[in-house]
Amino acid sequence: MSAVGPLVAYLPWQARDSMGRALLAPGIFLLAAAAPLWAFAASNSGIPLTEPGPAQDFARNLYNTFVSMAVVLGAVVLMNQVHALDRERQHFRFLFAHQVAPWQFYLQRFVVAAALFLAGVALIPLGFSALVTDVAFLPTMQTAALYALLVGALMFLCGALTQRDGLALILVYLGTALLQQVDRADGLPGWLAPVVAALPPFAVAGDLRTAWLTGGAFDTGDLLHVVAYSVALLIAALVVIKRFPLVR
Amino acid sequence: MRAVSDVTLDIAQGEVLGIAGPNGAGKSTLIALLLGFLVPDEGEATIDGLAPRAYVERDGVCYLPELMTLPLGWRADEALARLAALAGIPASARAGACERVIEAVGIAEHRRKKLKALSKGNLQRLGLAQALLADRRVVIFDEPTHGLDPLWTARFRDIVAGLRRPDRTLVIASHNLDELERLCDRVAIIDKGQIQRVVTVRDAGAVGASRRWRLRAAMGLDALAAQFPGAVANGEAIECSADVAALNRGIAAAIAQGALITAVAPAESSLEEAFRTAVTR
Numbered sequence: 001m002s003a004v005g006p007l008v009a010y011l012p013w014q015a016r017d018s019m020g021r022a023l024l025a026p027g028i029f030l031l032a033a034a035a036p037l038w039a040f041a042a043s044n045s046g047i048p049l050t051e052p053g054p055a056q057d058f059a060r061n062l063y064n065t066f067v068s069m070a071v072v073l074g075a076v077v078l079m080n081q082v083h084a085l086d087r088e089r090q091h092f093r094f095l096f097a098h099q100v101a102p103w104q105f106y107l108q109r110f111v112v113a114a115a116l117f118l119a120g121v122a123l124i125p126l127g128f129s130a131l132v133t134d135v136a137f138l139p140t141m142q143t144a145a146l147y148a149l150l151v152g153a154l155m156f157l158c159g160a161l162t163q164r165d166g167l168a169l170i171l172v173y174l175g176t177a178l179l180q181q182v183d184r185a186d187g188l189p190g191w192l193a194p195v196v197a198a199l200p201p202f203a204v205a206g207d208l209r210t211a212w213l214t215g216g217a218f219d220t221g222d223l224l225h226v227v228a229y230s231v232a233l234l235i236a237a238l239v240v241i242k243r244f245p246l247v248r
Numbered sequence: 249m250r251a252v253s254d255v256t257l258d259i260a261q262g263e264v265l266g267i268a269g270p271n272g273a274g275k276s277t278l279i280a281l282l283l284g285f286l287v288p289d290e291g292e293a294t295i296d297g298l299a300p301r302a303y304v305e306r307d308g309v310c311y312l313p314e315l316m317t318l319p320l321g322w323r324a325d326e327a328l329a330r331l332a333a334l335a336g337i338p339a340s341a342r343a344g345a346c347e348r349v350i351e352a353v354g355i356a357e358h359r360r361k362k363l364k365a366l367s368k369g370n371l372q373r374l375g376l377a378q379a380l381l382a383d384r385r386v387v388i389f390d391e392p393t394h395g396l397d398p399l400w401t402a403r404f405r406d407i408v409a410g411l412r413r414p415d416r417t418l419v420i421a422s423h424n425l426d427e428l429e430r431l432c433d434r435v436a437i438i439d440k441g442q443i444q445r446v447v448t449v450r451d452a453g454a455v456g457a458s459r460r461w462r463l464r465a466a467m468g469l470d471a472l473a474a475q476f477p478g479a480v481a482n483g484e485a486i487e488c489s490a491d492v493a494a495l496n497r498g499i500a501a502a503i504a505q506g507a508l509i510t511a512v513a514p515a516e517s518s519l520e521e522a523f524r525t526a527v528t529r
Contacts, residue, residue, distance in 0.1 A: 009333035009342075090317035094378065097283065097304060097311035098334040247285045 006100050007108050014112040022116035025074030025144070026123045033066045037132060049133040059133045064213045067124055071144045071209075074121065075151035078113050080166050082106065083241065084159040092246045103242040110156055110234070114148040139212035150205050150226055153233035160240040176200050200233075201226050250289075251277040252441045261385075262414040266428035266435035266449075267421040268523060274441040275421040276314055279390050282419065283311065295386060307386070308335060312379040314390040314421075316371040320364035324355060324374050327363065328381065335382040349377035352407065354400075368395040376404065387411055387418045393427060405430060429519040437526040444526035447519060458491045460515035463499070468507025475501050487515050 040058060047055040083106050086092050096102050121144040125137045154172065159165035176199040182188055183196050184203065204222045211218035252274040259265045267275045280286040281293050284301030295303040303309075318327050328346040337345050350356050353373040358366055366374065372395040379389065389408075393401045408431050411418060422428055428435050429449055437445045464485045465472050473479040475498030476488035490498060499509055516524075 006334045006336045009336070009339065010330065013330050013333065089319070090313065090315065091319060093283075093285065093311065093313040094318055094331060095334060096285075098308045098331070098382070099305055099336050100334050101305050245280075245284075245286045247280045 004104075006098060007104055010100075010105075011108070011112065014109050015116060018109070018113040018116045021074075021077050021113060022120035024077055025070040025117065025121045026127070028073055029066050029070035029124045032069060033062060033128075036062055056133050060135060063125075063128055063132075063135050067140055068143070068209060068213065070124065071121060071140070071147050072151065074117055074144075075147035076155065076166075076169065078117055078148060078152040079110060079155040079159060080169075082109060082113075082159055083156070084163050084165045087246055087248065088163050096246065101242070102246065103238045106156070106160075106241055107238055110152060114145075114152055117148050117152075118144055136215070139215070142212050143209045146205055146208060146223075146226060149230040150200065150202075150233075153230045153237065154200055157233050157237040157240065160237045160244070172200065173202065176202055201229055250441055252281065252438075255291075255438075255441075255443050257436055257443060257446070259417055259419065261417055262412075263434065264408070264412060264418040264420065264432045266432035267419065267438055268423060268425055268428055268435050268519070269421075269438035270423060270527060273439045273527075275423075275438055276390055277441070278438065279388055279419070279421055282388060283309065303386075308382060308384055310379045310382065310384045310387040312375050312389045312392055314394065316363070316375045318363055318374075318378075321362060323360055323362050324366065325350070325359040327374065328378055331378045332381050337382060345381055349380045352380060353377045354403075369397055369400065372396055373400065376407070380407070385416050387416060389418070389420045389422075391422055392420060393422070393424060401427070425517060425519045425523055429517050435519055435522075437523055439527045445522060447522045449519060458489055458494075459518060459521060460487055460489050461495055462487050462511070462513050462515045463509060464511035465502070466508040466510050468502060468505060471505040471507045472499070472502040472509070475499070485511075 037059065040055075040062075041049070044055060047053070049055050049059045086095065092102065095105065118141065122137070122141060125135050125140045128135050129137070151169075155165055155169050158168035158172070162168050179188065179192070179196050179199060180203040183192075188196060201222075205226050208218050208222055208226065210216065255278065267278060269275050277286065281288055282295070282300055284293075284299065284304055293300050296307075298306065322330070325346060328349065329342065332342045332345050350359055353376050355370055355373050355377065358370050358374075363371065363374070372393075376392065379387070392408075393404050396404060405427070408418065408420070420428060420431060425435075432449055435447045435449055436443050437447065462482075462485050463472055466484075469481065469484065469486065473481060473486045473488075476486070476490060476494075479486045479488035488498075495512070499512065503509065
């Protein structure tokens with residue numbers, strides 16, 4: 001069994017390696033939201049965004065739209081090309097000649113990256129509330145945590161299984177979105193039901209996100225479904241890293 | 249396709265074992281198996297009775313891979329600091345350990361440079377430095393002098409000599425036979441994924457063994473050649489086959505006949521000879 005000490009000692013480096021990715025979500029939000037906000041403010045001078053009314057509604061709708069996008073994209077890059085790149089570029093030969101278990105190393109990376117991602121996302125509602133208008137902090141953070149877990153774990157598993165983890169995630173996402181949309185609209189043949197049920201619950205996560213950001217009600221069962229699925233993905237990724245050889 | 253098959257090899261504690269073979273012979277695959285980066289389809293590899301990964305995760309090893317594949321955006325001192333942390337060197341001793349290896353491989357002036365700014369030789373020295381960070385009982389070097397200049401190749405030999413210890417096992421993979429012959433106790437010659445032969449380097453040059461010699465003479469080359477049936481003249485030298493006793497007798501006889509011998513040397517090293525026999529291409 002590897003010692004925990006080296007991993008603890010390596011924690012600052014894990015944080016440093018995750019820092020750029022953590023700042024991507026607020027960066028995306030800033031880039032996406034700044035122009036429409038500026039345009040709106042320029043064409044509606046005198047209408048305060050801080051007062052209840054259409055201007056504030058516009059700002060909050062804009063926030064909800066772009067924070068969703070920023071959180072989802074931020075979660076996608078959370079674990080993109082981490083394990084896969086270490087394998088492809090053979091970094092592992094240096095990292096794992098020491099008393100470090102690869103699965104523990106990458107679990108630490110996931111936890112650190114997710115924590116920094118949440119810290120980065122926290123800048124969005126705080127900044128928006130300070131500079132534009134009040135938005136609820138907790139729903140954004142709940143959304144970010146859910147996506148970090150679901151999309152981060154899925155990317156983690158893709159990276160453990162294949163070198164092209166980003167492509168794998170896109171294919172899984174598109175395939176899942178297509179099947180789940182068809183299933184919700186027209187219903188799929190019965191034999192496809194287990195397949196749809198086994199796919200990542202992107203649609204359920206989307207429902208939760210919408211409910212949280214708009215202040216609507218959400219189903220606790222849906223939340224448990226997404227969390228349980230994500231934890232299963234995470235465990236699967238760790239098992240793959242532990243069982244599969246690093247040289248492939 | 250199997251990169252390595254039917255390999256049986258015991259490496260003793262305190263031993264320096266060389267692994268020699270042509271490019272693509274399976275040397276690096278064998279090392280990947282020893283480190284648990286690869287898992288054998290059949291059979292097992294163990295270190296100190298443990299599966300390689302279990303051993304590495306328990307005790308760690310000093311390992312210099314064939315290629316310096318650390319992220320090129322890292323600085324040299326940063327790379328060492330990171331790997332010192334992973335090597336379990338306590339925070340209080342980490343800076344000292346990094347300094348020690350930086351000095352040992354002579355890269356002090358390059359410590360602040362990013363890896364992408366280092367020459368091939370300096371990268372290799374950095375690789376050697378990181379392998380020397382921790383005190384381990386298992387040391388594995390894969391093509392350790394690849395990219396090093398002659399000065400640092402010689403220096404590397406001194407470093408390996410300093411690493412020899414009764415409780416430490418060194419494995420050095422290289423296709424530089426001269427290097428292996430100087431450093432190792434035994435050399436496993438691998439080709440086409442199989443161990444073709446294990447040469448105990450000391451025995452290969454034993455007194456009783458017949459081998460090829462190159463003799464030079466300023467005078468009396470014909471008298472010298474006459475002492476060794478089958479000798480082939482080559483300019484001012486001859487090449488002949490003889491064991492050490494026959495060689496001495498022949499030289500003494502030639503000198504008695506007026507020959508002036510200027511040089512006596514093996515025509516090829518004993519390991520080269522074994523390698524040539526074992527590796528058929």
